[in-house]
Amino acid sequence: MDRTVDPALFFDEAPCGFLLLDADWRVVRANARLLGWIGRAEDAVAGLHVRDLLDVGGRIFFETHFAPMVRIQGGFDEVALNFRREGGGVMPALVNAAERRGADGAVEAVAMTVLNASDRRLYETELLAARDRLRALNEELEARVAAEVERRLAAEEELRHVQRVETIGALAGGIAHDFNNVLQTIARDPGAGPQVHEGVERGAALVRRLMGLARRDGEAPRTFDAARAVAGLRAMAEHALGGGEAAIALEIEVGDAPLPVTADLRELENAVLNLAVNARDAMEGTPGTLRIEARAAAPADRPEGLEGAFAAVAVEDTGPGMDAETLARAFGAFFTTKPEGRGTGLGLAMVDRFARRAGGRAVIRSAPGRGTTVTILLPLADPALLAPEPAAAPAPAPAAAAAPSAPLRVLLIEDDAIIRMGMVDDLEMHGHEVTEAATGAAGIEAAGAGGFDVVVADLGLPDIGGPALVARMRALLPGAGIVAATGAVVLPSEVRDHVTHLPKPFDPDTLCRAVAEAAPRG
Numbered sequence: 001m002d003r004t005v006d007p008a009l010f011f012d013e014a015p016c017g018f019l020l021l022d023a024d025w026r027v028v029r030a031n032a033r034l035l036g037w038i039g040r041a042e043d044a045v046a047g048l049h050v051r052d053l054l055d056v057g058g059r060i061f062f063e064t065h066f067a068p069m070v071r072i073q074g075g076f077d078e079v080a081l082n083f084r085r086e087g088g089g090v091m092p093a094l095v096n097a098a099e100r101r102g103a104d105g106a107v108e109a110v111a112m113t114v115l116n117a118s119d120r121r122l123y124e125t126e127l128l129a130a131r132d133r134l135r136a137l138n139e140e141l142e143a144r145v146a147a148e149v150e151r152r153l154a155a156e157e158e159l160r161h162v163q164r165v166e167t168i169g170a171l172a173g174g175i176a177h178d179f180n181n182v183l184q185t186i187a188r189d190p191g192a193g194p195q196v197h198e199g200v201e202r203g204a205a206l207v208r209r210l211m212g213l214a215r216r217d218g219e220a221p222r223t224f225d226a227a228r229a230v231a232g233l234r235a236m237a238e239h240a241l242g243g244g245e246a247a248i249a250l251e252i253e254v255g256d257a258p259l260p261v262t263a264d265l266r267e268l269e270n271a272v273l274n275l276a277v278n279a280r281d282a283m284e285g286t287p288g289t290l291r292i293e294a295r296a297a298a299p300a301d302r303p304e305g306l307e308g309a310f311a312a313v314a315v316e317d318t319g320p321g322m323d324a325e326t327l328a329r330a331f332g333a334f335f336t337t338k339p340e341g342r343g344t345g346l347g348l349a350m351v352d353r354f355a356r357r358a359g360g361r362a363v364i365r366s367a368p369g370r371g372t373t374v375t376i377l378l379p380l381a382d383p384a385l386l387a388p389e390p391a392a393a394p395a396p397a398p399a400a401a402a403a404p405s406a407p408l409r410v411l412l413i414e415d416d417a418i419i420r421m422g423m424v425d426d427l428e429m430h431g432h433e434v435t436e437a438a439t440g441a442a443g444i445e446a447a448g449a450g451g452f453d454v455v456v457a458d459l460g461l462p463d464i465g466g467p468a469l470v471a472r473m474r475a476l477l478p479g480a481g482i483v484a485a486t487g488a489v490v491l492p493s494e495v496r497d498h499v500t501h502l503p504k505p506f507d508p509d510t511l512c513r514a515v516a517e518a519a520p521r522g
Contacts, residue, residue, distance in 0.1 A: 017114030039086035282319030413443035440464030481518030
C-alpha cells in the first residue's frame, strides 16, 4: 500500500493557517484552512498586503511593532492579531512569522503561521467575566466586612463598660468606700468648724462623682473647663497609682486660664484615669513619675491635617516606652501588651474614639527607654458657653441634736474598725444596745439569732453586695428596720423601697435620727 502523503495536501489541510509572503509582505499564497476561516477565495487575497487582512488595531500594531520586530529579529512568535472575515466580524489569531533570506542576505520571503484563537478568546472572555464576578464578590465581601466592623465597633461601645469595671469600677468602689470612711471620721467630730464641714461636703461631692463614673449611661456633651476637670482628678489618680510595688510620683499641672471644651466630662475623666492605670502598669516594679497636664495645644502637639485651636490633656510616664511596631498598633482595638487575662486592649482605643467623637484626636509618642506620652486633643469651645462657677455655699449650721428615742437593739455591720467604734459610741450615747459585726458574713450570723429592732449596714462591704445583704436581713429579721449607710446618691432599685437611706458622710445626730426613723412602730 502506498502511504506517501502529498505535501500540497498537508499545506492546505493543516490544522493551522499558512501564509507565504514576498519581501514586501504581499500574499503569494494562502492555504485552504486560513481561507476557510476568513471566508475568502485564494484569488481574492493574492497580491494583497498582509495588513489588509487585519482589523484596524491589527494594522496599527503591524506597522509599529510586528513588521519592525521581524526585520530586527528575523521572526516574531505568538502575536495576537485579528483577521477580518468576509461579510463582517473578525477571527482572533496567534501569529508566528519568520523571514527567509538568500545567500546575499536579502529577504526573499516571509512564512507566517496563523492559529485560530477563537476558542481561546472565548475562554479569555469568560475568564475576564469570571474575574469581574469575583471582583464584585470581593467588593460585596468587603462591604459585609465593613458592616461587621461597624457592628464590632458598636459592640466595643458596650465592652467599654467592661474596661470601666476593670479599671474605673475598681477605683470608684475603692476610693468611694475608703474616702467616705475618712470623711465619716471627720464628720462625727463635734468640734469641727464650718471650714471642716465645707471640706466634708466637697469630699462627698467627689465621691458622688466617682459613683457617676461607674454608671452605665453617658452624659450628653456639654461645655466645661478641661483644666478644672483635670485638676479635680488628683484624688482618683493618686488612688490609681497606689497599688504598685514601687512608689510613683504624681504631678498635675494646669494653668490659670480656663480651657473650655465641649465633650462628655465623664468620658474625659475616664480616659485620663485609664491612661493613669496604663502608666502605672507600665512602670510596675520601678519608681517613676506620672505627669498629667492640661494646657493650650501647641502646633507640635497636633498631627498633620488637624487644624484649629485645641486643649491638650497629656498623660506622661517614665516607663519603658514602646518600640515602633508596638506604637503603630497601640490604638488598635483589642491590642494589648499586657499578659493574658490582665487587659482587654480597649483602653487606648476608647481614648482615641472619645477624642474623635469630640472632634479632636488622641496622639501617642513613645520610644524604648523614654517613656510614653498620650495627648488628648479637644477643640477649644467659646468661653461664653462655660457655665458660671457656683457661688460658695454658706457653711452649714450645726444640726439640731436628735431627739432622744426609746432604747433600741441595733445590729451594726461596718468593716472599718475606726468608723464602727465611733458609730457604736454615738448609738450607745443615745441609749441604744449595739451588737457589732465587721463583715457581712458576721452580720448575717448575728441576725440569725434574732432580737434586733434596727440593722445599720454599710452597703459597700467587700464580702457581700448591698442588695444581697439587705435581702438576707429582711429574710432573717422581717420586723426590723434597715438603715443603709452608703456614699451612693441613689440607692439600687432592689433596696430603695425597703431601707432608710443614710448617705455618707454623716454626723452622730444624723445617724441617730435615721435609726429612730427606721425603728418599728407600735
